[in-house]
Amino acid sequence: MQLGFIGLKYSGKSTLFELLTQGKFESVHSGMAEYHRGQVMVPDERIDRLSAMFRPKKTTYAYFDCIDVMGIPASLRTDQAAKYMEAVRQTDSLVAVIQVFDGYDAEGKAARIDPVADLKRLEEDIIFADLIVADNRLEKVRHLKVRSAPQFNPKELDILEKCKAVLEENRPLRNVEIHDHEDKLIRGFQFLSKKPLMAVLNCDEAHYAERAGYENAFREAFPGIPVTSVSALGEKEIQELEEEERLLFMQELGIEEPAIHHVIATSYAAFGLISFFTVGEDEVRAWTLRAGAPAPEAAGTIHSDLQKGFIRAEVIAYDDFIREGSMAAAKAKGLVRLEGKEYPVKDGDILNIRFNV
Ligand SMILES: Nc1nc2c(ncn2[C@@H]2O[C@H](COP(=O)(O)OP(=O)(O)O)[C@@H](O)[C@H]2O)c(=O)[nH]1
Numbered sequence: 001m002q003l004g005f006i007g008l009k010y011s012g013k014s015t016l017f018e019l020l021t022q023g024k025f026e027s028v029h030s031g032m033a034e035y036h037r038g039q040v041m042v043p044d045e046r047i048d049r050l051s052a053m054f055r056p057k058k059t060t061y062a063y064f065d066c067i068d069v070m071g072i073p074a075s076l077r078t079d080q081a082a083k084y085m086e087a088v089r090q091t092d093s094l095v096a097v098i099q100v101f102d103g104y105d106a107e108g109k110a111a112r113i114d115p116v117a118d119l120k121r122l123e124e125d126i127i128f129a130d131l132i133v134a135d136n137r138l139e140k141v142r143h144l145k146v147r148s149a150p151q152f153n154p155k156e157l158d159i160l161e162k163c164k165a166v167l168e169e170n171r172p173l174r175n176v177e178i179h180d181h182e183d184k185l186i187r188g189f190q191f192l193s194k195k196p197l198m199a200v201l202n203c204d205e206a207h208y209a210e211r212a213g214y215e216n217a218f219r220e221a222f223p224g225i226p227v228t229s230v231s232a233l234g235e236k237e238i239q240e241l242e243e244e245e246r247l248l249f250m251q252e253l254g255i256e257e258p259a260i261h262h263v264i265a266t267s268y269a270a271f272g273l274i275s276f277f278t279v280g281e282d283e284v285r286a287w288t289l290r291a292g293a294p295a296p297e298a299a300g301t302i303h304s305d306l307q308k309g310f311i312r313a314e315v316i317a318y319d320d321f322i323r324e325g326s327m328a329a330a331k332a333k334g335l336v337r338l339e340g341k342e343y344p345v346k347d348g349d350i351l352n353i354r355f356n357v
């Protein structure tokens with residue numbers, strides 16, 4: 001799962017990115033764009049608990065790959081911006097970072113704080129970028145049609161025209177019903193407005209105290225876009241402190257839990273994700289999975305061989321396992337089930353995949 005941070009210039013994308021990746025990231029040059037890529041660990045007390053029980057050689061949390069594009073220009077509607085957007089296009093889901101602190105806006109003027117207006121502007125920009133992609137492809141497809149070229153696919157023409165009509169009405173593709181067979185034809189274009197989106201209101205201390213008001217107004221304007229608030233700079237400044245001091249400062253800033261907790265919780269809801277676990281003496285590990293995905297897909301997350309050779313999954317719910325205290329006790333009570341290819345994996349399932357290669 002890869003997340004792309006988007007937002008107007010100076011909204012605090014890099015500050016939030018550095019906070020969530022704990023400053024561990026690498027620089028990547030791709031075409032004209034430069035971006036930072038890092039991993040955001042998914043904090044999970046269940047993993048801590050399982051790790052304490054199994055005492056494995058290695059404990060691995062689930063993680064997201066995140067990218068933060070450097071030097072996004074003030075206007076996102078230029079050729080230069082299009083190149084930066086290319087990097088974001090490769091990601092699965094988008095995190096919109098919105099400025100809720102006194103500072104400067106993209107044009108260098110004193111910022112006015114208006115999260116609803118900022119997201120509207122951002123949506124318009126990504127819709128505009130998608131329209132350029134759709135138009136370019138439409139031109140080519142129409143050309144193929146005129147020439148009666150064998151590559152011409154009337155279904156592709158249909159779906160592109162449908163997308164273009166939506167975009168021209170200034171609507172994102174996210175909310176449009178697109179069938180799987182249509183989706184296959186346009187997946188390669190990586191439309192930005194089609195990617196799941198969540199928003200993070202990046203507040204300074206004063207505005208953080210009023211976050212409920214901003215969030216409510218935001219939810220009213222964008223009911224389909226999950227939103228949460230952080231105080232990225234404030235939290236980043238206290239990140240280096242010792243635990244005790246950190247808790248004290250957090251209290252002072254009115255921060256009840258670290259940003260990573262509610263950003264991750266919001267992203268799981270926004271992007272329709274769950275976590276499942278694998279356990280053993282070698283490794284206790286959490287994995288992210290699309291909610292509702294069947295067991296073989298979970299197996300494929302671990303390794304493609306496990307999906308190809310999938311036979312069955314041994315499954316026990318985390319709560320059952322903790323209550324019984326050991327796999328042997330759980331098995332004795334019949335709580336470890338054997339599930340087949342159709343089984344939809346649940347959040348907190350502990351899986352052991354049976355497979356042959
Ligand atoms: N007061 C305040 N300033 C912030 C906050 N977050 C970021 N900034 C400042 O705003 C400027 C732009 O932040 P940056 O993360 O580089 O924005 P980006 O252009 O979206 O990557 C920097 O000077 C940050 O220190 C915040 O929560 N409060």
Ligand SMILES: [Mg+2]
Pocket residue numbers: 013014015069070071
């Ligand atoms: Mg930046």
